[in-house]
Amino acid sequence: MESSRSTARPVGRGAKVRAAVHAATLAELVDKGYAALTVEGVAQRAGVHKTTVYRRWKDRESLLVDALAEHLAADVPVPDTGTVEDDLRALARSLVQSYTSPTGRAVLAAMFTGAAHLPEIAAAGGHVFRDRLTRAEPVVRRAVERGELPVGTDPGEVLRTLAAPVYLRLLVTGDPVDETTADQAARVTLAAARAGAFAPPDADADAAAP
Template sequence: MDAVDGEPGTVRPGGRTARVRESVLRAAGDALVEQGFDGLDLADVARRAEVGKTTVYRRWSTTAGLVADLLTDMAEQSEPRSDTGSLDGDLRANARLVVRTLTDARQGPLFAAVVAAATCDPRTAEALHRFYAVRIEEWAGCVDAAAGRGELPPGTDPHEVIRAVSAPLYYRLLASGDPLDETVADRAAAAAAAAARAGVYVS
């Protein structure tokens, strides 16, 4: 049986159910990149995934629920934070990971499509907020560690520092269209580190 109780993203199915979920989420990502949120259709996703429509409708029920679970999966698959031993090294690693993700042939368009969907669908927006909260929380640890080593002023808000690293990178992806590369990543990391040392993010 493929039935899974609970809201999408709240369970970790195993066996055949896990394989079905993987296939459906991959198909949903493909469809989202190709057609956008408005063109996302559960029946089409089921066809792409070679899964019965009733399974897809029973498990996810709506396209918003499907995108929410897709974001949960993306958070689960994201690389863990680095630990280079220095604030500069850790923030640079974070920025470069963001750039690699946003310039990836699949992940870049997928993130852009999800962000666009979140502007008009509250459930997708909520799922996107949860996704970034998870990622920011994980990388905030490197800022806490830097503060513990005396690299940053006491009271530095770690979440604000991590947001400052990625914000200009997402701006380039979603607004300006300017190039994204490691040079841009390193500059964003250095700017966030300098601001943090200057006490800009002290609560």
């Protein structure tokens, strides 16, 4: 996926084409699914010639990876409400929203089932996840600075714990995913974090901190 992003960032008409093709790729994915996704179909929907698409992306896989990465990078805003409780709840709700919209469902299906046999797509799934995680880490660091969570709390572990039940339901159990799922994930994560379960074991002594 780096290959298609390492080119100079397009501007002007290039950027518009790029955005239109990305949008068309996701729309085709929603309407037809991964298996039926074609460069021709994307080009037609975007209103460009397919050679325009092939000039920028070598095949439908690199196009899809690029569109997914762009969509997912923009998709989960990082909150800063002033309290860790509200921040974690907002993050979990955004994650739920991003995967329960029609586009989100299609993106998830493409990344984790339909196209999961493609190493680039599997890598993109992991990459996007880590990218979102890194961007959200300030939520935890601010909470530690405010004294809401024990010193030494690992932001990555906190955020993985927050996201894990959402993915479990989406990918494994098929149980409904909604705001209740998000709020419960935030509640569990916060309780464990306050108890020091994301800090080195010797930091457990701080568990009683508010």
